[in-house]
Each structure stands twice: as structure tokens, then as C-alpha cells.
Amino acid sequence: MTEHDILRIKSLEISLMTGHNILNGIDLTIRAGRIHGVIGESGAGKSMIGSAIADTLPQGLEISRGAIEFDGLTLTDMNARTRRDLLGRDIGFIPQEPMSALNPSLTIGHQVCHHLARIGLRTAKTRQERAVELFTEVGLDRPWDLLQSYPHQLSGGMLQRVLIAMAFASNPRLVIADEPTTALDVTIQKKVVELIARTRAAHNTAVLFITHDLQLAADVCDDVSVLYAGRIVETGAAERIIHAPMHPYSRCLNLATPNLSGPKAQLMILPGTMPGPVDRMQMPGCEFALRCPLAEDQCHSTRPALDGVGTEHKSACHWPERTGLITAVEAPTGTAAGRLGEKLVLRATGLGKAYRQHDWLGRVREVHALRGLDFDVREGEFVGIVGESGSGKSSLTKLIVGLEDVSTGVLELVGLDRATAPRADFFDKVQLVFQDPQSALNPRRKIGRLVTQALEGRGGAYSAATRAELVKTLLAKVMLPPEVADRFPDQLSGGQKQRVNIARALCSNPQLLIADEIVSGLDVSVQAQILELLSALRKEAAFSLLLVSHDLAVVRHVCDRTLVMCKGEIVEQGPVEEVFGNPQHPYTRDLVAAAQGPTVSSI
Ligand code: SF4
CATH class of the missing domain: 3.40.50.300 (P-loop containing nucleotide triphosphate hydrolases)
Known part of the structure; x- marks a missing residue:
């Protein structure tokens, strides 16, 4: 050595x-x-x-x-x-999940000081002073107050800083x-x-x-x-x-x-x-x-x-x-203009969502999750939604799929007002692809039945032969061989399961598909399979897609346009190349800079 x-x-x-x-x-x-x-x-x-x-x-x-x-x-x-x-x-250790690495029933101060005692700091005073010094070093504000806080009172980023402070203590x-x-x-x-x-x-x-x-x-x-x-x-x-x-x-x-x-x-x-x-x-x-x-x-x-x-x-x-x-194949270029239809499948005008919350004195206050959103999605268009936790991405998708009601403004889906048209009118028109393919698929059902599950609410209007034919078509659409129909979810890889998930969402020929973080957590090679599948489906322009993702490169690869959300508002929107190549809003600039990452030489 x-x-x-x-x-x-x-x-x-x-x-x-x-x-x-x-x-x-x-x-x-x-x-x-x-x-x-x-x-x-x-x-x-x-x-x-x-x-x-x-x-x-x-x-x-x-x-x-x-x-x-x-x-x-x-x-x-x-x-x-x-x-x-x-x-x-x-030897220090920084774990992956800050929330599960700390005891939720003990204060941050208690846990950090316990660690400091283990590594040899003898008195409570020196331990507290050292904890405050460490919190300051890792950029945590109000370090003395932090000692009294519980893990649930801190954000994920703050908790990870606490663990970094402990690891380097x-x-x-x-x-x-x-x-x-x-x-x-x-x-x-x-x-x-x-x-x-x-x-x-x-x-x-x-x-x-x-x-x-x-x-x-x-x-x-x-x-x-x-x-x-x-x-x-x-x-x-x-x-x-x-x-x-x-x-x-x-x-x-x-x-x-x-x-x-x-x-x-x-x-x-x-x-x-x-x-x-x-x-x-x-x-x-x-x-x-x-x-x-x-x-x-x-x-x-x-x-x-x-x-x-x-x-x-x-x-x-x-x-x-x-x-x-081993070389890359250039992606086909060209604008979205020729591929897109004239009709709008989604239009939001002054859209807002507010929740009523009670504080500890029982007083009611309104919290605005979404404010004044104006955007639309054309037939066949793939639109990304980017932003950090708390930006309103999930609240927006809940309004579109009908899990929440609109508070202000108008949300039109395929020409129908979400607030007034009967829910049944939207049943086949919008579908959601879930983030976690593992928990979204019933492990006791075969893939053939899972992908055509949407037919089951229609009282046997489809014969077994028609259903089998539809299974074949749907599996081919997501590039899976027909024999997959007879397998159970556990017999498939992560990427295959996510493709089954997409096939299931396409079963009712939706006009709008909402995909919420569908590649986050997947390995790079599996993610590539799903993104290339979406790119191929995009060329067919058979449906529109709203892709919610924290990963700007994923949105750039798959989408025509993007919305950038921050604190419940759309702060920037436009074609992906323009928004990510020449961001105008300071928040978008921060997101792009963060996604490009620091270089070790610059630190
Ligand atoms: S990586 Fe393995 S399989 Fe590929 S060329 Fe090298 S030795 Fe052969």
C-alpha cells in the first residue's frame, strides 16, 4: 500500500x-x-x-x-x-434514504449528539457546539433551532445534509x-x-x-x-x-x-x-x-x-x-408541425386549485396548489411537465384525470368542460400510466388479461376472439412478443412490465395519456427501452402525451414542447429545444444548470 x-x-x-x-x-x-x-x-x-x-x-x-x-x-x-x-x-457512511436512516421519534439534536458521543465527545455542551458547527459547515440555517426539530419537520435535502454532517463529523x-x-x-x-x-x-x-x-x-x-x-x-x-x-x-x-x-x-x-x-x-x-x-x-x-x-x-x-x-444512430429530425392535428385535446384557461386547511387553532386558510395556468395540448402532441417537488405537477394531473375538482378557471378535455360534463364522457379519453410497474400490475393475472382490463367494465361487449386479437395488437404496439400474453408479471423484467403498463393504458384508444415519472427509478438500459418506445409511438401521433418528469433530458428526448412549473404556476413554456437550450426564466435557468451538474474541477 x-x-x-x-x-x-x-x-x-x-x-x-x-x-x-x-x-x-x-x-x-x-x-x-x-x-x-x-x-x-x-x-x-x-x-x-x-x-x-x-x-x-x-x-x-x-x-x-x-x-x-x-x-x-x-x-x-x-x-x-x-x-x-x-x-x-x-469511516463515515451516507445512506440513500435520509428519512429511513433517522429515528422519527427522536430530535435531530438527540441523534446527532448521540453519534458525537460515540466518536468521543464527552460533554453535552461540546457535543451541541460541535453539532451546530457541523450544521453551519453543511449550510443548514438556524442550527440551534435544528437541534430541537424532528426529522419530519425537515425537507429531504435538509435531512441529507444532516446525514452528511454526521458522516464527516x-x-x-x-x-x-x-x-x-x-x-x-x-x-x-x-x-x-x-x-x-x-x-x-x-x-x-x-x-x-x-x-x-x-x-x-x-x-x-x-x-x-x-x-x-x-x-x-x-x-x-x-x-x-x-x-x-x-x-x-x-x-x-x-x-x-x-x-x-x-x-x-x-x-x-x-x-x-x-x-x-x-x-x-x-x-x-x-x-x-x-x-x-x-x-x-x-x-x-x-x-x-x-x-x-x-x-x-x-x-x-x-x-x-x-x-x-459502437456508434449512436442520429434521431430523425423535423418539426412537430406536420405530425400534429388541428384539434386541441386539452386546454387550460386561468386554471387554479385551492385547498382549505385548518391550522392548530382551528382557523381555516386557503392554500393555492395551482394558480392561473394557461396552456394547451394538440392532437398527437407530446408535452413534458417539469418542476421540483411541490411545483404543482401532481395537482395538475389529478385535475386532468378527475381525481380532484377545478377551483377556478376552465379545463377542457377533448372539447368538454371537466367541471360540468358527466364523468363517464371522459372514461375512455384519458388514461394514466403509473410510475411503479410492479405495484400497478396484479401479480395473479396473466398479461393478456391485464392489458385488456379496460374492456371488463363493458359487460361482455367483446368476444374472446376479439379480445385475443386486441391483446396481440397492443403487445405489438409496445414491442412485446405475443407469447408474453400467457405470462404473469413476475416472469417479466422491469422494462417489460412498464411496457405492459403502457399497453394497458392504450387499450381504450385514449386521446390523452398521462405518464407520471414512468422512467424514474428504472436502470439506464431499461429507461432507454421505454423512451425509445415512446419516441416510436410519438411518430404515429395516435394520441397526445403529458409526460411528468423531474429529468429534463428525458423530456427533451421524448417531447415536442414542455411546461416548466414552479410553486403552482407555469413560469415558462415552449418547444423543448428552445426552453432547455435558451431558458428565459431564472427558475428554468436554475433547473437546466442543475441538470447539467457541477464538474469536480469547479468545486
Ligand atoms: S465486452 Fe465481452 S462480449 Fe463484448 S467484445 Fe468484449 S469480451 Fe467480447
């Missing part, structure tokens, strides 16, 4: 009790003051690396081979007590950040990431940054390791791996991620899914071979080693120099 190495993981293997490996031969080194990103999709095993260091592996998993060295000490040989003493004091030599910004809005995410980078610079801390977000890793990390099916397939300087990768999987991930600027390209679609621990045991060659656009016979029989391809840059591929041959 050189004097600068803080963490060194050597040939680490983590196994299930059945003997199947979750992680294989992981070698990773982090020097003091560096941020090392571990990038991977669900099932790649990235969080297991953090858990192995923090000694929090889930039950049923164990380190079966290899060693973890921390600043010259071998953690894997240490007794439990000594190791526990190191954690929290010399003892000036640890290593901090493990496990997807620390996943649950946060984009502008808060930017601040949290800047804070982690600033704090590590101030204390020369090494950071292991675990993420599924390629763009975020590019912005924040000095070095990255890309994980696929439990192995590191590429490792090196972040800049190089993101912009000039030497492994086909890294390249495919890059090409599957939509951009907020530059020419639009079709997203790379990877066939199949990542092999699980059992399937991997049957694969003597490269685990990526079944999905790799460059695979040859040798790839299926011989596993490539992680070898040097440049200065401190390694790739596990037989032909890393061919990676650049």
Missing part, C-alpha cells in the same frame, strides 16, 4: 450461502482526497461493496474470498468490536456515499453533491461514491469503476471512461443515456437482461457476451481479464480498441 492509499480492496468475492457469487474478484483502490465512483445497474452488486466495508452485508451473504484494507489495517481480519469502533469514527479518512442523491430534486441534488465534494476537499477525505447515474458520476468523481454482473469491467479516470470508454458496456450505458444538449441520437437498446448469480455460473466467457454488439465466438468461451489499456485505465474486454465502433 502506498502512503496515499486509504482503501484497498483485493480480489473480493461475496457469495450467497448456495455458493453463487454476487461479486467476483473486485480490486479497487482509493487514495486520500479522491472520489471514486462505482457505477452499475440493479443487480450489478455495487451496494454490496459499500456493505462489505461497513460490515452490513444482508443476511445470507458473506465474504468468501479476498481482503479489504483500510489505511493499512485489514478490516476483514479484525474482530467485530475493533471494526465497529472504526466505523462512524474513521469525525473528519473520517473514508466516506461511503451510497446513492446519496437518488431521492432528491435536481437542484437539491446539485447542492448535496457540491457539499460532499467541498467537504472531502476540506478534510482530504477519500469518498466511495456508489451510483447508477452515469452523468452524476461524470460530474462528481475523479475515478470510476463500472460494474457489470458482479465484476469490474472498466476502471480509470472518470473523464476518460465517460467520454472515451474502452469497454462496450460502458459505451452502451453512455449511448443509452439521453442528453440535455447537443444533437439528439436514438438511445442504445441492449437486448435481454443482466445475468443473475446462478446464470453467471454457467457462463465460461464474458458475462456481457449475450448483449454485446461486438461479441464474437471467443467471447462466449474465454473470460477477458481486467487489463491495462492506458495510464491507470483498465478494461475487461478481448478487443477494447473496438469499443468506438
